[in-house]
Amino acid sequence: MAVGEPEPERTSRAGRNLSAALIVGIALFAVVVAALFLWPPGVVLLLALLVALGATEVAHALRRVGMNPTVVPVAISAAAIVLSAYVSALTAPSAPLLPAPVGPVLRWGVVGLAVIWCLAWRMTRGAQGYARDAAASVFIVGYLGVLASFVGLIIALPDGQWKLAVAFCCVVGSDTGGYILGATLGKHPMAPKISPKKTWEGMVGSVLLAGAVGIVLTVVVLHLPWWLGLVLALLMVVFGTLGDLVASLIKRDVGIKDMSSVLPGHGGIMERLDSMLFAMPVAYLVFFAYLWWQISAAP
Secondary structure, X not given: OOOOOXXXXXXXXXXXXXXXXXXXXXXXXXXXXXXXXXXXXXXXXXXHHHHHHHHHHHHHHHHHHOOOOOHHHHHHHHHHHHHHHHHHHOOOOOOOOOOOOHHHHHHHHHHHHHHHHHHHHHHHHOOOOHHHHHHHHHHHHHHHHHHHOHHHHHHOOOOHHHHHHHHHHHHHHHHHHHHHHHHHHOOOEEEOOOEEEEEHHHHHHHXXXXXXXXHHHHHHOOOOOHHHHHHHHHHHHHXXXXXXXXXXXXXXXXXXXXXXXXXXXXXXXXHHHHHHHHHHHHHXXXXXXXXXXXXXXXX
C-alpha cells in the first residue's frame, strides 16, 4: 500500500463492510432494546415502519421478474396488520383494552380488508398479468404483515416484553454463532444451491450460542425452566435459518444480492427481518403453549 493511501475497509467473507455492519447492528439492537423496556408499544410501531419498508423492497425486487405488486396498498396493509395484531391482543385478561370479542374480529378483519384492497387496487391496470401481480401482492402481505404480527402478540403476553427480548436474543445468538463458526471453520455447505456460504459448521455455532443464550436468559430473566429455553433456542435456530434461506431463494430468483443498500454493512431492511419473520410465530407458539400448560396443570 502506497504511503498516504487510505487503508482499505475490512470486509467479511460475504463481502460486507465489517465496521459499518458492527456499528449499524449495535445501533439497531440498542434502539429495539430501549424501546422494548421504556415503551413496549414503540417496538410495534418501529416494526410496522420496518415492515412497510421491507414490503416496498420486496415489491421492487419482484418487478425484476415481471411481477408488479401494488406497492402502496402492500406497504400500508402489511404495517396495518402488525399494528392491529398488537391492539387485538390487548383484549387478553392480562392487558384488557377492548372487549374480548373485538380482538379476533379486528385482527382478521384487517387481514381480510388488506387482501381485498390489494386485489381491488390492481384492477385498474386491466386483465393482462392480473393473476400474477395480485398473487405477488398477497404474497408480500402474508410474508411480511402476517408473520411479523406475531411480535405484537408476544408483547401482549404476560411479561411479554421480556419474552420477546429472550426470543430476539436467541435469533441474534443464532446469527452471530453461525457467522463466527461459519466464517472460521465453515467447509461443508448446508444448502449450496440456495445459500453457498451457509455451512453445517455455522449451524453448529448457531445451536451452541443460541442454546447458551436461550437457557441462561430463560432461567435468569423469565424464571422459567432451562429446558424451555433450550427448546426455544433450537426452534429459533431452525426457523430463523429457514427464514434466511427463503429470503435467499427470493433474491437468487430475482437476481440480486441484497434487497437494497439502506443499511450500511447489512444491505436492506429485509436482510435484518428475514430470520425474525419465521422465528417469531414459533416463539409465540412456544410461550403460549407453556402458558396454557401451566394453566391446565394448576390445581
